[in-house]
Amino acid sequence: MLWKELPNLSSSKNYLTELYLNNSLPHAIMLKGEEGAAILPLALGFVQFIYCDNLSKKDFPCGECKSCKQTKNLFYPGFQFVLPKFSASSQKQESNEDDIQLLFYQLFKENIFLSFDDILKEAKGKNKQAFISVQDIHKVIESVSYSAIGGKYNVVCIWHPEMMMPAAANKLLKTLEEPPPQTLFILITHQPEELLPTIISRVQQIHVPLFSDKDIVDYLIDKYSAEPSKAQEISEICNGNLNKAIGILHHFDEYSALLNDFREFARLSIKYDYDGIDQWIKKYETAGREAVKRFLQYVLDVLHHCLLQNYQLNHLIKTTQQEKEFISKFYLYAHSENIPKLYEVFNEAYHHVVRNANLRMLLNTLFLKSNELLKKQNTVSNV
Ligand SMILES: [Zn+2]
Numbered sequence: 327m328l329w330k331e332l333p334n335l336s337s338s339k340n341y342l343t344e345l346y347l348n349n350s351l352p353h354a355i356m357l358k359g360e361e362g363a364a365i366l367p368l369a370l371g372f373v374q375f376i377y378c379d380n381l382s383k384k385d386f387p388c389g390e391c392k393s394c395k396q397t398k399n400l401f402y403p404g405f406q407f408v409l410p411k412f413s414a415s416s417q418k419q420e421s422n423e424d425d426i427q428l429l430f431y432q433l434f435k436e437n438i439f440l441s442f443d444d445i446l447k448e449a450k451g452k453n454k455q456a457f458i459s460v461q462d463i464h465k466v467i468e469s470v471s472y473s474a475i476g477g478k479y480n481v482v483c484i485w486h487p488e489m490m491m492p493a494a495a496n497k498l499l500k501t502l503e504e505p506p507p508q509t510l511f512i513l514i515t516h517q518p519e520e521l522l523p524t525i526i527s528r529v530q531q532i533h534v535p536l537f538s539d540k541d542i543v544d545y546l547i548d549k550y551s552a553e554p555s556k557a558q559e560i561s562e563i564c565n566g567n568l569n570k571a572i573g574i575l576h577h578f579d580e581y582s583a584l585l586n587d588f589r590e591f592a593r594l595s596i597k598y599d600y601d602g603i604d605q606w607i608k609k610y611e612t613a614g615r616e617a618v619k620r621f622l623q624y625v626l627d628v629l630h631h632c633l634l635q636n637y638q639l640n641h642l643i644k645t646t647q648q649e650k651e652f653i654s655k656f657y658l659y660a661h662s663e664n665i666p667k668l669y670e671v672f673n674e675a676y677h678h679v680v681r682n683a684n685l686r687m688l689l690n691t692l693f694l695k696s697n698e699l700l701k702k703q704n705t706v707s708n709v
Pocket residue numbers: 377378379380387388389390391392393394
């Protein structure tokens with residue numbers, strides 16, 4: 327059951343339940359929080375709470391009644407879930423659209439903390455732009471024009487409302503200005519600043535905090551039987567993002583290998599050892615596009631930490647001990663002058679990989695550009 331599966335978050339849960347139990351629920355709320363905040367499972371848990379038939383006994387959904395069983399599968403009369411999809415303008419693309427929705431239901435069953443990026447990674451049309459169309463909004467608004475069953479609410483959850491097309495956003499705005507009775511809109515977003523100010527002014531904003539390191543450690547141990555020391559180490563690099571923590575736990579060896587790969591990349595790049603570079607690239611060509619993306623994302627994190635080290639903001643560096651040791655040396659190469667450029671180069675490479683660029687050419691260019699940037703400050707011989 328979603329509500330109980332969410333570790334801690336008691337202040338957010340209490341706030342929401344009190345709104346409901348005191349009959350002070352507005353017609354639209356927005357759950358917002360940094361990347362990694364559990365806004366989606368909290369919203370869906372709240373839906374379960376609203377529809378539960380046995381609420382009077384306890385302040386959380388019972389998990390046993392018919393309604394709880396239905397909402398557990400995210401299907402309930404009067405409940406609508408909207409998420410960004412690929413364009414549905416052609417028959418072929420329509421099947422992609424179904425893929426995203428279907429994938430969401432599959433992946434959510436495995437991990438309630440999943441991000442939209444996790445879905446895109448698995449989706450067939452992964453290089454296309456996903457958005458919420460005016461038709462999507464039109465459909466849900468039409469459905470909530472019927473009165474809710476059994477005196478309950480119609481609930482519309484919109485995940486990533488910042489990805490609404492302008493016409494969709496305007497359509498939603500009109501509805502929020504004259505909301506249908508007994509209807510609750512829940513907007514779920516990490517980027518509220520991307521929404522129309524007129525929409526923001528129509529919703530009650532509820533900030534959802536990130537998890538504490540302890541929440542993450544406990545969750546990894548209880549749910550996945552992780553070793554306490556490993557759970558602790560992972561929690562320290564995840565900045566309260568439980569989804570990231572679960573991902574690292576499942577691919578821990580892969581994660582640890584990233585540092586070695588980057589250390590090697592930096593060494594080869596500075597020396598410009600052509601044979602070594604060729605071997606390195608072959609390995610990643612074989613590992614594939616997702617592996618290259620994980621590597622580039624990892625390097626972007628390392629560069630961020632190098633910058634913190636340059637500014638002596640060591641207390642903000644969230645890494646494993648090995649990474650800390652590496653950064654304490656590598657920051658002499660990646661320093662405040664070249665990090666912005668390095669960041670740009672790796673970021674650009676990441677976007678090219680997403681857009682299906684040739685991996686060999688892309689990695690060769692990356693070695694070349696890194697060579698130019700890193701050798702500028704060659705003051706220490708051993709990285
Ligand atoms: Zn129930």
